[in-house]
Amino acid sequence: MKQSKHNTPSRKAAKQPSPAKKRTGAPGSHGPKSYDVREAAELLPFLIERYARLSRNAVKSLLTRKQVAVDGRIVSAHNYPLQPGQTVTVGERQVETTPLVGLSILHEDEHLIVIHKDAGLLSIATDKEEQVTAYRQLTAYVRRQDPKQRIFVVHRLDRDTSGVMMFARSERVQQLLQNDWQEIVTERSYVALVEGRVRQQSGRIESWLKESKTLRMYASLRPNDGQHAITHYKALQSSRTHSLLEVTLETGRKNQIRVHMEQIGHPVVGDKKYGATGNILGRLGLHARVLAFRHPVSGEALRFETAIPKPFLKPFRETP
Structure with missing residues (x-):
């Protein structure tokens, strides 16, 4: 997968088919490139081998943008079965974006x-x-x-x-x-910059969430009085005025983290709606950092992790 300023999941290399003879063009040259199929293979692994200098995602985008043809017919399916004697042609026309x-x-x-x-x-x-x-x-x-x-x-x-x-x-x-969200998603975590120093380094918050007539969510401690919500948190850094928390969701309710942070007396920075008194960030102090899941079609394990926004670390550089 192409690397960017955001961390992206590591991927296992696809099984490589036997080399095929390249008939026209060359990587970096102008015009379409054609390849003879020598052995049976699936289209995506076939292309990955021929374009080893590109990331897996870049190769996939050739298919998504309908730039690949087999025997003159455009094909976009990753698992399209290739047979000996066929010709794969890759065009270099870029889609206007x-x-x-x-x-x-x-x-x-x-x-x-x-x-x-x-x-x-x-x-x-x-x-x-x-x-x-x-x-x-x-x-x-x-x-x-x-x-x-x-x-x-x-x-x-x-x-x-x-x-x-x-x-x-x-x-x-x-x-x-x-x-099948609960079964497909294997990891979903946030970082939250909250007001005050949390007393416990980790904790579990459980309540039932309800929505008022003004569309504000609020917590009830009465069992079954609303939607059941469970949030786990762990302190990553703390100062006298703020705490940076790693937050994971056991359930996914509307405004769940924001309501639960207010519930324990540490509202998310900038979240005036749920009890915040200030905003040193100029934005809400909540970031969805990790999403990992099993691909609903291929079954492949995918994990996406992004960096903690730098402004979230500011209180810990300036406050003892």
Whole structure:
């Protein structure tokens, strides 16, 4: 997978097919390149061997952008079976793109897209919002490759929360992810900059979350009085005024971390809605750092880990 400023998962090398004779063109040359198939193989591993200088994701993008043809017919399936005597042609025409605003793509294939979303960008518009969103930008992005393509929401991050999130590229994959979310997602953790020094270095928060008429979530300690929510936290750094926590979710409720931090008396920095008294960041102090899951179609284990935003560390450099 292509490396960027965000950490990305390590991937096992695909089984390599036997060498095939390259007929025209060369890496770095202009024009299409054609390759004879000598032995039976799947298309993606075949291409990975021929383009060893490219990342796995870059090779996948050739298929996604419909730049690969087998015997003159465009093919985008990773596991397309190749037979001896066929010819694979790779075009070098680049798809015109428009810069993505407030997000970057960490991974994409024919089934899903994983992104890093900046704080301040809506995941998807509400009935009252007509602004730029991650959903709208990704919809435009995939439709430049295929006008019939669509994007489907799997989960959301609050507008002011940054970090890793994913979208499905078909309704079938969306349903697979949402129906088996607890089994498919193997790790989902955040970092939260909260007000005050936490008394315990780690803890478990449990309550039942309800929503008021003003759309504010709040916690109830009465069993079954709302949606059951469990959050775990561990202190990474602490000062007299702030704590940096690693937060993992056992359940995924609306505003769960924000409500639970308020519940233990340490609201997330900048979260005036849930009890914060100041904002040294100029944004919400919540970042979705890790998302690991089993691919709903291939079964491949994927893990995406991003860096802790540098401003989150500022209180610990300046405060004893």
